Amino acid sequence: MAKAPTKSKSSKSNSKMKRDEALKFYRDMLLIRRFEERAGQLYGMGKIAGFCHLYIGQEAVVTGMQACLKDGDQIVTGYRDHGHMLACDMDPKGVMAELTGRADGYSKGKGGSMHMFSKEKNFYGGHGIVGAQVPIGTGLGFSNRYKETDNVCVTFFGDGAANQGQIYESFNMASLWDLPVVYVIENNQYAMGTSVARASAETELYKRGISFEIEGEEVDGMDVYAVKEAGEKAIKYARSGKGPYILEMKTYRYRGHSMSDPAKYRKREEVDDIRTHHDPIDGLKARIIEADLTSEDDLKDLDKEIKALVKEAADFSLDSPEPDPSELWTDVLREVESA
């Protein structure tokens, strides 16, 4: 029987921080932040089109979770997916080139911002229909159990997605069959313009597994260490064959839902307050300095390195050619291999 869902507190002590891990977290989160800022800029320049959902503000969630994974573990998410791709070590150049719709993009320019995949990095997309990734992630967990690996699939979805029926169909199957899936609800408090309270009868989303006997936990998603701590526990649980686990990450998106959202449904002060007091990157930086793990100058050098990396990705994405017209007709179906 599952235990009652819990709210876990981050262990705020800095003494446990290891230098390499702290710097890696800092670097990974900063890469996502800078990458997204640049994507926003390219969008403004008309180089990226359509929908483009930025991950700014939520960096700690995917960074902390990624630190818990081992080889062969999969991740799958929705359309707010750039951060997940960078976190699982996909090449920023290929991601950016997909955003600009070029031949060197991860989907040869055919997918765009919402639809990228990397079998090599076990990133299973990149899905545009709210909630659709959840049964898919559950199926990846099913395949792990079937093949008797001890891999886990981490399935990310939003607070808005948490109201889709297919999520609960998935929860039931995952629990019934003890599938190795960790459901990460990225509760950034809004689904487009709808706050959680306006859409959800039960606003504490980590409790959504109760009637399926799935344990759930609320986590400070602005604190990469809290994420990692909770993630490790959840993944260990799923990996050991006990079944699924739910982590509700309390987080926040700084930008509009997509590039065309003026975000009038919330106050400027609300955003500013989170930025100043809860920013995952600034918060980590302060702790690194406080724990004396490195100097501010070193961090500045790291900033520069990241900036250069992102600039390189942007340049690459603009230099890459458009896909060849013949690509229109490829990849619709695979050839049947003759026996």
Add this chain to the structure above:
Amino acid sequence: MSIDVLMPALSPTMEEGTLSKWLKKEGDTISSGDVIAEIETDKATMEVEAVDEGTLAKIIVPEGTEGVKVNSVIARLAEEGEDVSDVDDAPAPAEGGSASGDAEDADESESETAADTDAGDDAEEAPPEPEVSTLKDPRVPEGTSFVDTSLRDALRDAMAEEMRRDETVFVMGEEVAEYQGAYKVTRELLQEFGPKRVVDTPITEHGFAGLGVGAAFGGLRPVVEFMTFNFAMQAIDQIINSAAKTLYMSGGQMGCPIVFRGPNGAAARVGAQHSQDYSSWYAHVPGLKVVAPYDAADAKGLLKAAIRDPNPVIFLEHELLYGESFPVPDLEDYVLPIGKARVRRPGNDVTLVAHSRMVGFALQAAEKLAEDGIDAEVVDLRSLRPLDTDTVVESVKKTNRIVTCEEGWRFMGVGAEICATVMHEAFDYLDAPPTRVYQKDVPLPYAANLEALSLPGTADIIEAAKKVCYV
């Protein structure tokens, strides 16, 4: 009167079986529910329970008999007070035996030959449709002023007018209220009608589409907005299995007056999962009406009609037209008939048939074709189900050539239906094979150049028109 006990069927397909054992003998008293015999087929064994009460007067089929036909009399009961010896023991031929079995077989083979074909008289095979020739757009009185209105606002006005007119009309969907609509089509409705009638839903399409159907059964007139029709795929089961079929399944009792509306088709650069034309999907389904207007006046008049219609109406809008303005007659109650096409440009050389955004491209193509001396007639379908084939066929009889234009895929599409109809009804008038313009047979790609290659446009229509005109 004696009561016949009939050979029961173990399954709907069972025709005969073995009466393996009698558990009661003649003269026994029988209460309903008593097990009186056992029968078996090659698949199963079953106990025969008495349905009636009385005395087992005669066993007509002795135990161990094989090949006993379903529904033949196996025994007779004497009712209370009836003398057992009065009960006749002759088998009743009308109620079983080989004669009736054969008759059933004959029935079946007959019904097989009655399959629906195009060769028959369509009018006899199809349910009655509104007599299209009697449908008329309302007369716009002389001197009526026209107001330039965006498609977006025309749709909003239609909803607002119908909500003022009928208390049971309400609007429901994601971001329709406080956000004023993801594409601002429901702008200011919340302010005027309040949260009871303008309802923000969670992201839960299958749920709120079904809830809308229930509300319609309950006497309301829901207007359900899908943020885009791509997301209506989450809900398509409720739309088809519940909204479209229930009137029929209930023998006409349970109507479902509901409108499902939202943008359909390609938007700009949003990739395959957000860019699909569902025209032919919904037009395929009996029990639905499907409307796909092009300009703001038609959108307004048809949406008002859709809201008043006692049936489920799929109302397909186009995101890329929302911002375009068109003249809309300044009339108090402008309602158009659903099921009537509009000839937007008369011409003699070739018929261009289109709906929704493709109408604009067809009109542009017609202008260009005129420069080359080709006089194209543009038919705007406006409604896909019912489909105004009369107007299309009349046009083809005049021009002798047809090009169908749709944003969706060709395969099994709207154009296929129209071309088949034209060949059937105007075959002798055709001077060239009917030709189709459509989206390339691939999921819509994101890259700018591939997207442009994939979607049909003015140039494709011009090329197709020239081809059928052999120039």
